[in-house]
Amino acid sequence: MAGYRPSYLTVFLTFARNSLVRDMSFRTNFILQCISTISWTVMNIGFYLIVFQYTDSIGKETGWGRNEFFVFLATTWIINSLVQTFFMPNAQQFSELIRSGNLDFALLKPIDTQFVISFPRVDWAALSNLFMGITLLCYSMYQLTTRESDPLVLDWRVLLMYPFYIVCGTIIMYSVMITLASTSVWLGRNQTLYNFWFYITNFSRYPMEIYKVGWGMALWVFFTFIIPVLLVVNIPARIMARPLSTMNSQMWQLAGFAILATLACLVLSRRVFVRALKSYRSASS
Amino acid sequence: MPMALIELHNLQKTYRVYHKKEGLRASIKGLFKRTYKEVQAVKGIDLQVEQGEFVAFLGPNGAGKTTTLKLLSGVIHPTSGTATVMGHTPWHRENDYRRRFALVMGQKNQLWWDLPAQESFRLHQQIYGIEPEAFQQTHDELTDLLGLRDLLSQPVRELSLGERMKMELTAALLHNPEVLFLDEPTIGLDVVAQHNIQQFLKYYQEKRKITILLTSHYMKDVAALCKRVVIIANGQIQYDGSLSGIIDETTNRKLVTLQFADPISDSLLSSLQRFGTLVHLEEPRVTLGVTRDDVPAMLTSILDAHDIDDLIVEEPPLEEVIAEVFARVAETSSTQRDEDGVA
Numbered sequence: 001m002a003g004y005r006p007s008y009l010t011v012f013l014t015f016a017r018n019s020l021v022r023d024m025s026f027r028t029n030f031i032l033q034c035i036s037t038i039s040w041t042v043m044n045i046g047f048y049l050i051v052f053q054y055t056d057s058i059g060k061e062t063g064w065g066r067n068e069f070f071v072f073l074a075t076t077w078i079i080n081s082l083v084q085t086f087f088m089p090n091a092q093q094f095s096e097l098i099r100s101g102n103l104d105f106a107l108l109k110p111i112d113t114q115f116v117i118s119f120p121r122v123d124w125a126a127l128s129n130l131f132m133g134i135t136l137l138c139y140s141m142y143q144l145t146t147r148e149s150d151p152l153v154l155d156w157r158v159l160l161m162y163p164f165y166i167v168c169g170t171i172i173m174y175s176v177m178i179t180l181a182s183t184s185v186w187l188g189r190n191q192t193l194y195n196f197w198f199y200i201t202n203f204s205r206y207p208m209e210i211y212k213v214g215w216g217m218a219l220w221v222f223f224t225f226i227i228p229v230l231l232v233v234n235i236p237a238r239i240m241a242r243p244l245s246t247m248n249s250q251m252w253q254l255a256g257f258a259i260l261a262t263l264a265c266l267v268l269s270r271r272v273f274v275r276a277l278k279s280y281r282s283a284s285s
Numbered sequence: 286m287p288m289a290l291i292e293l294h295n296l297q298k299t300y301r302v303y304h305k306k307e308g309l310r311a312s313i314k315g316l317f318k319r320t321y322k323e324v325q326a327v328k329g330i331d332l333q334v335e336q337g338e339f340v341a342f343l344g345p346n347g348a349g350k351t352t353t354l355k356l357l358s359g360v361i362h363p364t365s366g367t368a369t370v371m372g373h374t375p376w377h378r379e380n381d382y383r384r385r386f387a388l389v390m391g392q393k394n395q396l397w398w399d400l401p402a403q404e405s406f407r408l409h410q411q412i413y414g415i416e417p418e419a420f421q422q423t424h425d426e427l428t429d430l431l432g433l434r435d436l437l438s439q440p441v442r443e444l445s446l447g448e449r450m451k452m453e454l455t456a457a458l459l460h461n462p463e464v465l466f467l468d469e470p471t472i473g474l475d476v477v478a479q480h481n482i483q484q485f486l487k488y489y490q491e492k493r494k495i496t497i498l499l500t501s502h503y504m505k506d507v508a509a510l511c512k513r514v515v516i517i518a519n520g521q522i523q524y525d526g527s528l529s530g531i532i533d534e535t536t537n538r539k540l541v542t543l544q545f546a547d548p549i550s551d552s553l554l555s556s557l558q559r560f561g562t563l564v565h566l567e568e569p570r571v572t573l574g575v576t577r578d579d580v581p582a583m584l585t586s587i588l589d590a591h592d593i594d595d596l597i598v599e600e601p602p603l604e605e606v607i608a609e610v611f612a613r614v615a616e617t618s619s620t621q622r623d624e625d626g627v628a
Binding site: 014015018021101102104109111113280 | 358384388397404413
């Protein structure tokens with residue numbers, strides 16, 4: 001019959017709209033949330049300003065000077081805010097749906113279950129971080145491209161690659177998150193989501209060069225190849241903050257690997273999700 | 286033989302549950318070594334339901350009714366056995382199947398809590414891909430029938446339980462399902478709301494000729510709606526037939542109420558008790574439980590000897606009969622367990 005295939009875009013827009021209506025109906029909560037998010041970014045930048053009082057760059061000869069690092073920081077914020085706006089509330093909700101048995105309703109809908117689990121809530125307040133990120137990015141890029149000695153020249157390829165890798169990074173984070181939330185089916189309860197998110201973003205929010213010393217290598221290998229969260233911010237930030245001509249072959253290989261890793265994460269998380277749905281036992285009613 | 290609309294063959298569902306012992310020490314032990322026990326929620330159900338039937342599932346708590354509905358909705362996978370609904374295996378969760386049925390659970394809600402129900406309805410329209418005209422028509426019909434017009438713009442959290450249940454029903458019916466599973470849709474509702482929902486379901490089912498499976502603990506729901514009753518207890522079907530059939534099969538008692546013109550003397554009372562057991566005494570009215578075959582003889586003898594103002598002969602209340610069936614099942618299953626234990 002005609003019109004029988006749901007339009008995923010329309011459904012998503014309705015999800016987003018409903019979330020906005022909902023957020024707006026708790027106005028003060030919404031405003032407080034925006035304020036707390038923005039204060040956090042301001043404190044964050046203050047902290048790094050202090051760090052750069054003691055040093056000119058993060059690591060010797062890594063090329064991460066103050067403005068380069070602020071590009072890195074802005075990239076972190078942008079990706080984090082995308083994840084927190086679109087996926088974090090849903091992953092948490094998913095865990096809760098499994099525990100309470102309310103996942104039943106999602107399973108009844110004639111639409112992809114992973115879609116209906118991943119997108120119903122949009123945390124609009126978390127989007128304020130995205131604007132902070134973009135502002136910081138523009139400011140730092142302006143500083144870099146207009147500085148007197150050796151100004152950065154923006155390559156048009158960068159303008160394509162940067163958003164592309166932002167999307168890849170967001171997908172990797174999403175995959176890790178939905179995989180983790182899916183385990184609630186077997187564990188009954190999994191409240192480590194927030195903690196885990198904090199731990200791994202802690203690793204991903206610094207340039208990967210700092211890990212490549214001594215035993216840090218183990219961390220670097222683990223968070224690059226096993227749980228590839230180090231690639232999430234590092235690849236787009238590196239591409240944006242410094243000239244493409246200075247990218248060495250290892251960096252290019254990592255950039256290629258990041259695409260593979262994104263696909264692998266997505267496929268793997270999908271498989272875990274489907275397995276989880278098979279084992280779902282639905283709480284009593 | 287053509288296939289029935291809903292067919293279940295030897296459907297079984299076993300849960301493995303963590304067997305937690307009491308106390309802190311046992312809990313710590315449980316961290317290292319867990320004992321599990323198998324709980325058989327559904328132990329081999331065979332059932333056929335034809336198109337247009339309105340079937341009630343009755344049974345004590347934990348009998349396997351809800352589990353059966355969840356299996357038929359594809360929410361959970363069975364341990365073994367087969368089921369088809371309209372030719373689909375529910376737990377394959379095909380979109381073609383999911384567009385054609387609905388599940389309403391009295392204890393769970395699917396509407397957005399903080400938004401007006403109208404917003405959830407619109408979402409359903411998009412997810413089910415309902416044409417705008419068809420949607421508007423069904424929507425108006427349902428909200429009129431259930432008297433929800435004025436409540437559509439109120440956040441769901443501000444609705445009463447009864448109003449919310451009606452909204453849930455509306456949401457579930459917007460896509461015109463051919464099969465409807467109702468799990469205790471009237472639980473916790475007041476008499477008026479219960480009655481409204483019964484009336485609605487009766488009207489809607491007759492009009493649309495859809496197939497409904499209902500579980501409920503309210504005999505009034507069942508008596509008002511369902512011709513066919515399936516009693517599930519202990520994970521198995523104990524009875525499948527008409528409502529009146531249960532009464533015939535389970536009890537051969539009738540309730541006889543007599544209202545005497547004169548006060549009831551002690552001697553009269555004791556002579557009455559020869560015919561049956563005393564159920565209720567409220568001067569000058571007395572109610573007795575009498576074996577069906579003895580009723581005519583009893584009435585002849587009493588009407589001959591006394592002045593009677595009023596006389597009622599009726600079936601015992603459904604609740605009582607059903608309770609009797611449940612009790613019997615519990616008894617046989619416990620003796621079964623004992624035998625198993627010996628073996």
